[in-house]
Amino acid sequence: MGIGQELRDVLNEETVNRILQEALARGGDAADLFAEQRFRTSIVLDSGKIDSVTYGYPRGGGVRVVLRNQTGYAFSDELTYNSLLDAARVASSVVETQSRANPIDVTRRTLLPPFTLVNPEPLMPEAGKLDILRRMDAAARAADPRIVSVRIEYMDDVRDVLIMEAGPAPAGPMPVVVAPGWGGVLIHESLGHALEADGIRRGTSLLAGLQGTRVASPLVRVVDDARWPNGRGSYAMDDEGAPGQRTVAVEGGILQSYLVDKQNGRLLTQKSTGNGRRMSYRNWPIPRMTNTYIDKGTSDPASLLNGITKGLYAAELGGGSVETTSGNFNFAVREGYWIENGKLTRPVRGAVLVGNSLETMQRIEGIGNDLKVETTRGTCGKDGQQVPVGVGQPTVRFSSITVGGPSI
């Protein structure tokens, strides 16, 4: 007994069977039980000193009952047979008219991850974690004497120097070239969210009903890949037990596949693409991205600046968001440079990119051969659920995006 106690000590095949039977006692298409325990370590280094140390041990379980488009979900922080049985009863009450209960069959299945993890930091002794933080702090301070304050949270990162010299951002539409790697947040927000099957099934996404039609420039292939090696969004199985897979969502600019979970898949008569994810046992699964990227093109990245008399090079994007109904999206540009006559010139500060997904994706006129997928950062929020994701792209050139900033 104690921390790290196996979930199987509480949930064996017999108790799981009984809980799921209770969940489906009033009828329903499917039910699942999701139990979880985590052990988290967090260390904050502030102004060169270890500021706080935290251990977290959240643990609990939730029961979901699904009937067509209806979901009942209840969870308990207390991981006991009785509390989960109560949760099953509450979840089953979503079924308003009692129907015949289906027999259930619980079998054990083992899925192995399609990759091996490199350097699993959580397994490192505390001394090693503290060492990483101290080295990061020293490196940040050594970078430039103008760095006066550094705060590092373990498993997070610090940046950056050039911004202090930057001039204010311009305003208006102009050609934009986005750097490889993290720039993939653009595809994540602009098309990725609209591909998720819940908005498709409800008809609220701008991509609903557009399978087989053009949604981006013919140069564009968009991939969502749960099997990318060491990706933040990689997994052997999603949170509904479906295997993680590589899905080509857009090919040659044509919409091929949505990102599908089991419930919305049933309603759309499409197979799950292994995209049913949840933040923890406190949440029910919803369709989410994994590692999403624009696939590599054929252009030499340097050549993508050619012929631009005045434009913006986004070296580093910040956060972004999208409204999937209208397709209106926005991004902060954390590090940007003017492009003048095909060359990068002065840094630009405080710019944002805004646009409409479909219009903007049609305006991709060049894709580099330098694909990079970020595997160290990226957390996506939807419906109050935060999950780790990967994003990526090669260098991408847009003929025009509206850039906002303090000066004209």
Added chain:
Amino acid sequence: MPRQPAYDLADKVRVQAERSGAQEVETYLETNTTIEVRIRQGQLELLSQSAIQGLGLRMFRDRRMGFFYTTDLRETVLTELVNRTLALTNEATPREENKLPEYLASSQSDLEIYDPAVVQLRPEDLVKMARAAEDSAFAKNERIQTTRDVRCGASLYEVFFSNTFIARQTFRATSVWLAATPIATEGAQKREGTYVDRKRFLSDLARPEQIGERAAERALARLGAAAVASGRVPVVFSAEAAAIFLQGLLPALSALNVIEQRSFLAGKIGQAVAGPSVTIIDDGTMRRGLGTRYFDGEGVQTHRTVLVERGILRQYVHSAATARRMNVPATGNGIRSYDSLPTIGPTNFYIDAFSKTRPLIEDVAQGLYVNGLAGFGMDTVSGEYSQQVDGHWIEKGVLAKPVEGVTVAGRLDEMLLGIDAVGRDLDFRNNIASPTIRFKELTVGGAA
């Protein structure tokens, strides 16, 4: 509902940590029971119930701090966590401010944050309210044929607190909410609009019909929106947009950020930082307020703090530690849940209503009225601001045409000083609120 034994357990673990070598220990036990339903096209799409019960324990030893949280309240687990955390605490750096606040929370009058009527709400009651809101959105206009969803929920929240110096103290609070997001359609164009009301008391919640209707109006108003030309013009932020703006401003008023030189408002106490019609208040004692509580996450009694008074910066927002460092009284803004350390956060945080001397929109010849804000372009360290907005173009004092796909931008210090009008339409539907405000001039980035 938390059960008495969990309280006793929290006390027992605290004593155990004290005996194991921690000099000061604080326990924070929180329970939260929430029911929410979501309706779409008249049908129940989601019924969810959550039962949260977690314990956070903060300990200090020789001015070093350690913390753990868990939802697993078995005694063996708690003992193991106390021991592991004490060991890791030895690695932390001693800091002068690493100690518990000394003040005791004194008794306060009834702040009216608990409504038994909310606790009694059943899922079928919530479904009924949500359906009524959706029906009224559909009834508003034939271009509203669908909704993203309508959500209605109720929660009961209870806190138990004790530390080495303070006897146990508790409070409980309720909240109830209704949020409608209908979608307006015209040809291939779809636009959604959301209206949310959230209150402590069921009787204070707006009627579902009113919520549905207002949400529908918002979605309809966005149809046919287009970008406008770039330029520098007067910009009016609706009450909701102003509240989002204010929320983004909070880090600049955080005393920790000020101390660490991470705020553009550092060193400006006593100076004019905003237009003379701007008063910004944080009030943890407001009756029935959504951010109201008897004590904060460190056991400090909540206060009403005037941060900006008629444009003059008077005070920052403090946790117990920053108050000690800056040698001022604590403001009761150590906000937390059981799974986090107290950080500086808002209680009821708002721009006060100003008695309107001039109409806000009526005397704008040409400008932008902003309804919605999106994006991460607010930097309270450097003071840079730019966000994606939608709203309406103002022509000769009236809302002339819907606008989207544009940005507004400025420098935060200049923007605040340039607020030249504040409305009186302050309405708390969240713990952060503002009346309509007007910026004399901002940069709008749009079409060429």
